[in-house]
Amino acid sequence: MPASSCRTVDHMSQQHAHNPPGLRAWLGLLVILGPVLLVSMDGSILFLAMSRISQALTPTADQALWILDIYGFAVGSLLVAFGNIGDRYGRLKLLMIGTAAFGIGSAGAAFAPSPELLIVARALMGVAGATLLPSALAVLSELFADPRRRAQAIGIFAAAFAAGFAIGPVAGGILLERFWWGSVFLINLPVIALFLIFAPILLREVRATRPGRVDALSVVTSAVGLLLTIYGLKHAAAEGLSIVPVLVGIVGLVLLVWFALRQRSLEHPLMEFSLFRDRVFTVAIITGLLPLAAWSAAAYLAGIYLQSVLDLPVLSAALLALPGAVILTVTCVVTPFVVDRIGKRAALIICHFSIAAGLLLLLPTAITDGIGWYVASTVIAGIGYGICFSVVADTAVGAVPAERAGSAGAIAETSNEIGNALGIALLGSLAxxxxxxxxxxxxxxxxxxxxxxxxAPAVVGEARTAFVTGLHVVAAVASVLHVVLGVLALRWLPRAAPSAGEPVLSRPEAAQEVEPRGR
Known part of the structure; x- marks a missing residue:
């Protein structure tokens, strides 16, 4: 989550910690929220639009999956790299460049005449989106020197990011009711124009004191390894096993392993794997990945189910997603207050078991009806998704040193984005x-x-039944994975994990210590 970098510029603002923020700070927050909301919305806005895109551009099954998840893979694989680049060359500068590139990619996607060009445009949007999240939060932190006010601003920031994921399908459905499929991308342009006008006036440049060097080889191996691995898996699911995709997938796995080993020898690694020695941090980062994978796969498949199985209009499908979106957003906002009372351990456990229960509610859906089960599923699981956003953010904040917040803090953001993309790539491929x-x-x-x-009607029924079976299999698999992670949280996490705003213990034995709660 973006809140993972909220300590980015603490060392720059100690002398101003008690100065209340002025109008400029709150206007700056409002300006920053625009592109950040777009980045998160564009991770989910196509879930209801894919049926229209399929009719207009006739992509293959493989291309359809790439249209959906190339964006998330580009964002997730480059977040850490752009955190380092922003540390070195200036986060506001990177934020301006990234926002402009996001607008160019949005315009290109809106008018793409073929699936291939749409994939390229989505990839450009993903690369640009990777520049925005760590840089936006670092610039935001500079605006609010007082820790309490900064925490409030970051809470708004995190809630907006979560809301973007949740309302993306709803916004897409409403637009598609009146306009052609490209409109889901064109809505980005006015927000981007306003940001480029007001950002230089309201925001200041931020750099880290010791940025280090960006390891280009690590950037390339992580991104290419991820894409090759997913390509092999997606091709096998869509068309069956064959020599070339299997070899491509193996090469991707080898590159990812090499990337992980290389980080251990670098003075300034892209990914601080040493942070995973702490069990609290590890469980929280997995919590950032797995729920987003389940959410994106369920939302994508449910969008097809509502429109292509139950024959609902796109606007009706969008409105049915609204209760779950509201619950997710509200939960994200109230979770920090609840965690202060029940503890992070209890919150993580509730997160996973509520998502597991919500996913199981998709199992009674059928080809004739299932609207009620779908809405109930999104509401129950939405509680867990909202907790996921807040708890992962808080844990990452406590684990990231201030001088490396722009890079190491992006681990949590990466887990969200990679989880969002993996859900469609892996669970979507399973379906x-x-x-x-x-x-x-x-x-x-x-x-x-x-x-x-x-x-023939019998063939239509057979096809719809097969799709619903795939939806059930995905829901069951994702539910079991969340039960397993919930059990791990029960066994691994201390009974009193650090509360909001307290640092996560970085020693391996930290998971065995118990700290008092309360404020």
């Missing part, structure tokens, strides 16, 4: 595999099958 094995074998996806001419 595609089930459809390929149980469907009528006329086309690799439900939407492509339903677009074929002269389909």
């Amino acid at each position: 595609a595999l089930v459809f390929r094995l149980q469907g009528p074998d006329l086309a690799p996806t439900l939407d492509e099958t339903l677009q074929l001419p002269d389909l």
Whole structure:
């Protein structure tokens, strides 16, 4: 989460800690929230738009998955690198460049004439989005020197980021009711224009005191390794095993292992793997990844289910997602206050078991009805998703040294973005595999099958049943994974984990210590 970097400029503002923020600070916060909201919204806004895009551009099953998740992979694989670059060359400068590039990518995506060009435009948006999150929070921290006010501003920032993920499908559905599919990208442009006008007036440049050197080889190996690994998995799910995709996937895994080993020998690594020695930090980062994977896969598949199985209009599907979006956002806002009373350990446990319960509520859905089960699922799971955003952010804040916040603090943001993309890539591929094995074998996806001419009602029913079976398998697998992580939280975490605003213990034995709670 973006709140992982909230200590970025503490060392710059100690002498002003008791000065209340003025109008400039709050206006600066408002300006920063614009592009950050867009970055999170664009991670989910296509969930309801993919049916329209499939009709207009006719992408293959593989291309459809890349359209959805190339954005998240680009953001997640480059967040840490751009945190380092911002430390060295200036975060406001990087923020301005990234926002402009995000606008160019949005315009390109809106008018893309083919699936290939849409994938390229989404990739550019992802690269630009990776520049925004760590830099935006660092600049925000400079605006609020007082720790209490800064905490309030970061809480608003984190809630806006969470809300963007949640309302993305809703906003997309509302736009698609009146406009063509490209409108979901064009709405970015006015917000970007306002930011580029007012940011130089309201925001100041921020640099770290000891930025170090950006290891270009680590940037390349992490990004390429991730993309090659996912390509192999996606191709196997969509079309079955073959030599080339398997070899590509193996090369990707080797690159990722090499990336991890290389970080141990670097003076300024892109990823501070030593932080994972602490069990609290490890469980929290996994909490940043797995729930986002489950949420993105469930939201994507549920969007297809509502429109292509139950034949609901896109606006109706969007409005059905609204209760879960509201619950997620409200939970994100109130979680810090609840954690002060029940502790981080209890919050993490509630997070995973509520998501597991919510996902299980998708199992009774059928090809004839399931609206009530879907809404109940999003509401119950939304509690866990909201806790996930807040608790992961708080844990990362406590674990990141101030002088390395722009880079090391991006681990939590990376876990969110990679989780969002992995959910569609891995769990979405699992659903595609089930459809390929149980469907009528006329086309690799439900939407492509339903677009074929002269389909018999029995074939339509078979295709929809196969898709719903894939949805059930994904929900069950994700639910089991959350139960496992909930059990790990019960066993691994101390009964009194650090409360909000307290540093996470960095020693390996920290998981065995118990600290008193209360304020």
